[in-house]
Amino acid sequence: GLAQDRIRIGLILPMTGPFASTGKQIEAAAKLYMAQNGDTVAGKKVELIVKDDTGTPDVTKRIAQELVVNEKVAVLAGFGLTPLALATAPIATQSKTPLVVMAAATSSITEASPYIIRTSFTLPQAAVGIADWAPKNGIKKVVTLVSDYGPGIDAEKFFKDRLIFNGGTVVESLRVPLRNPDFAPFLQKVRDAKPDALFTFVPSGAGAALMKQFSERGLDKAGVKLIGTGDVTDDDILNSMGDVAVGVVTSHHYSTAHNSPTNKKFVDAFLKANNNLRPNFMAVGGYDGMHVIYEALKKTKGGTGGGDALLAAMKGQIFESPRGPMFIDAQTRDVVHNIYIRKVEKKDGQLYNVEFETLKDVKDPGKK
Ligand code: DHB
Numbered sequence: 001g002l003a004q005d006r007i008r009i010g011l012i013l014p015m016t017g018p019f020a021s022t023g024k025q026i027e028a029a030a031k032l033y034m035a036q037n038g039d040t041v042a043g044k045k046v047e048l049i050v051k052d053d054t055g056t057p058d059v060t061k062r063i064a065q066e067l068v069v070n071e072k073v074a075v076l077a078g079f080g081l082t083p084l085a086l087a088t089a090p091i092a093t094q095s096k097t098p099l100v101v102m103a104a105a106t107s108s109i110t111e112a113s114p115y116i117i118r119t120s121f122t123l124p125q126a127a128v129g130i131a132d133w134a135p136k137n138g139i140k141k142v143v144t145l146v147s148d149y150g151p152g153i154d155a156e157k158f159f160k161d162r163l164i165f166n167g168g169t170v171v172e173s174l175r176v177p178l179r180n181p182d183f184a185p186f187l188q189k190v191r192d193a194k195p196d197a198l199f200t201f202v203p204s205g206a207g208a209a210l211m212k213q214f215s216e217r218g219l220d221k222a223g224v225k226l227i228g229t230g231d232v233t234d235d236d237i238l239n240s241m242g243d244v245a246v247g248v249v250t251s252h253h254y255s256t257a258h259n260s261p262t263n264k265k266f267v268d269a270f271l272k273a274n275n276n277l278r279p280n281f282m283a284v285g286g287y288d289g290m291h292v293i294y295e296a297l298k299k300t301k302g303g304t305g306g307g308d309a310l311l312a313a314m315k316g317q318i319f320e321s322p323r324g325p326m327f328i329d330a331q332t333r334d335v336v337h338n339i340y341i342r343k344v345e346k347k348d349g350q351l352y353n354v355e356f357e358t359l360k361d362v363k364d365p366g367k368k
Pocket residue numbers: 022080081082083103104105106150151202203204205231
């Protein structure tokens with residue numbers, strides 16, 4: 001159709017490389033949203049342009065520039081890792097293009113451009129929940145182990161500060177490289193420190209390797225509990241982790257097992273459309289991101305107002321997500337949602353993050 005009859009969304013994701021599972025989940029979720037809600041909004045045909053940035057910040061930025069200049073996209077979306085979102089933020093600002101962060105979760109990302117809206121989560125939101133739960137459940141002495149970049153550093157800091165506030169101690173803080181981490185030497189240090197628990201953040205997709213080495217080093221047998229943000233018990237790979245994962249307690253905003261009609265509908269449709277691939281928290285960030293874009297287009301009657309009107313229509317949205325109630329704070333442009341404390345349980349031969357406690361309407365504690 002004519003250019004004025006269509007709206008283009010540039011979805012930039014790691015579709016290859018070590019973070020391809022994030023790209024696969026978000027692309028599948030965005031396509032599911034469009035299949036369920038149609039590809040026409042307010043009389044405009046919605047075109048989703050999916051591009052692979054391989055998880056490399058320079059590539060993300062270059063693709064974003066091309067999509068804005070050549071394809072005239074109304075929205076930039078995706079952003080599978082923090083450095084990819086941060087590299088692209090200046091493009092959003094310069095071109096006044098709303099940028100919807102569907103995956104990356106370092107607190108400060110939304111402060112990198114006034115055109116950024118986030119539908120994923122923040123690590124401070126996720127980390128404080130487990131730091132409140134742990135000391136009430138016999139866990140006082142903790143070692144932290146995180147991926148050495150934005151979200152890991154957020155997780156480490158907000159977990160530690162809250163645990164200390166609650167009377168616990170962090171005896172050692174370990175950081176592993178983001179790419180190709182060898183957990184073994186770090187886990188040996190954890191064993192030597194004999195903590196009550198190891199708190200961890202690793203990005204989506206990396207949890208199985210950590211879990212395997214945790215058990216191979218005999219940490220579980222030595223009585224060290226594993227706790228973390230829910231990234232480590234990622235639903236995408238949880239079933240491949242085996243019994244070492246059973247009983248692991250984490251805090252996060254989404255579980256495939258979240259008990260609501262909205263989620264059951266989402267999970268059933270996602271499984272069906274994707275050859276039984278389980279949707280994880282990345283999928284939900286993508287699905288909800290598409291919802292925010294669609295609802296904004298309805299409000300603007302399909303217009304963008306040079307970017308500003310579309311951005312304004314994204315702020316303040318309240319809706320029922322598969323994760324539970326969700327709100328885009330108009331002031332911070334960041335997501336406000338429930339954080340759940342969950343325990344891995346086996347049901348009918350499958351592993352699930354079963355939610356057993358809810359912290360309601362949690363704002364990002366990283367924002368002043
Ligand atoms: C980020 C990436 C992840 O895979 C994750 O689980 C959390 C945060 C990030 O890079 O921001």
